[in-house]
Amino acid sequence: MILLERNYKWLQPVLSISISLLLLVFTYWSININFDMTQMFSYMSTYLYLLWFNGFVFLSTKFTQFFDKYLPFEKHSSLRLTVELVSLFLMAFIFFYIVMVILNIYGAIDEPHVLNKNNTIIGIFHSLVLLLYSSLTITDDFLRKWRTDSLKIEALKQDKLRAENRALQAQLNPHFLFNSLNVIISEIDHDPKLAKQFALDLSHTYRYVLQSKDVESVTFETEWEAMQAYIHLHQVRLGEGLKVIITIDSASNQKKIPPLSIQLLLENCFKHNQATLRKPLSITIFSDGNHFTIENNKQPKNNSADTYNIGIQYLKESFKQLDTYASILVEEDDSTFKITIPLIEA
Known part of the structure; x- marks a missing residue:
């Protein structure tokens, strides 16, 4: 995150894909006793899930830019954090349910596309995990801006000291x-x-x-x-x-x-x-x-x-x-x- 400087930004999408793959393997393994990892990429749901997870990580960064414009952290920190996290969670759950509907339409799953207990639990679980990861990107963005602002403040402080020094020298x-x-x-x-x-x-x-x-x-x-x-x-x-x-x-x-x-x-x-x-x-x-x-x-x-x-x-x-x-x-x-x-x- 904040440790990933400009030359290492490629690590962020790699990290996102890796987390989504690990989460997908865990999910398949938990619901299918005879799960074979080699068959995972033959399922349409695999690609839809990867698209959902990584697409939403990208979308969360755009959300952050949107909120920066209309609800900046500097003026509304608590409200901004609450609204952004709730919005991301709701969108994550809705998009997850859309994926379930698409799978049902193409006959990839037998479950009806309704909010039954199993679908709801799985959707909430994955949405929370995705929200946690997305919140890290929000935190990363905030810390980067905070660090930049801190450097600017420090530079202004140094300029102030130099100005005061010149003023004191002028006493002579x-x-x-x-x-x-x-x-x-x-x-x-x-x-x-x-x-x-x-x-x-x-x-x-x-x-x-x-x-x-x-x-x-x-x-x-x-x-x-x-x-x-x-x-x-x-x-x-x-x-x-x-x-x-x-x-x-x-x-x-x-x-x-x-x-x-x-x-x-x-x-x-x-x-x-x-x-x-x-x-x-x-x-x-x-x-x-x-x-x-x-x-x-x-x-x-x-x-x-x-x-x-x-x-x-x-x-x-x-x-x-x-x-x-x-x-x-x-x-x-x-x-x-x-x-x-x-x-x-x-």
Whole structure:
């Protein structure tokens, strides 16, 4: 069924014919003590039965297409299933009785073509078996559509993540770039060497943002190298208003994370907290080889946290793409905010 991909569709009619033959042999054997399998194909009823069974399997697929148009599963799942199965059973039984009538007309059987007990029992039994097999084709069709829809949803989810990633990357563009250019201008005369280093760090940061635009994961070492330049930009810009304590374990280097994860966490610290000489922003950065943690003191600005919430949600979904079991831990109280992200095995 759903395992039968396009190159193996020929197996479905072979399976249908095989089941109908086995069912026919069982029926002949059950009603005729002296049944000889070699004589089975001399009976007209054999060919009518095979035509009935396999023709109805084909017809059930057409029924499914008909109901897809007028009673789709997505809107009326319970009603659709009930109506389709009942319709198939009734049609199967009616067509079975038509076969009995044809056999009687041609004298192939002695039983009258009426719904007597034996004919009814045999008709119901075979119709139920046929209904069961036909229901498998219905299920197969449903699962194929469900799988296709699931792949489309997953693709849309990936597109959404990429769009959110680009939106988050764009955070670096307006105010950050403007402030950074002002720092370079002010330092050119005061400290040309620092201005040069600041320009190099700014270039390194933007180069990394552009290079990671369509990348699903990067090594921690790659991300951290770019983030050191990013941190240095803020240290120069904020001066004594920013205090950073860093402890990085080299065991973290080859682990994987979504690109710009650390940048997003750092950006949240700078964007949502004051950092002045009288009220410095203190950031503690720590990694132990399995996790990366950023903790800062809370000095909230009077602005919206919508971007922050979008960023954290983006991070959670991005990590899920790398590892289904990956989780992000957020801890905060009145004075501190702490977030820990996992480092994924390469």
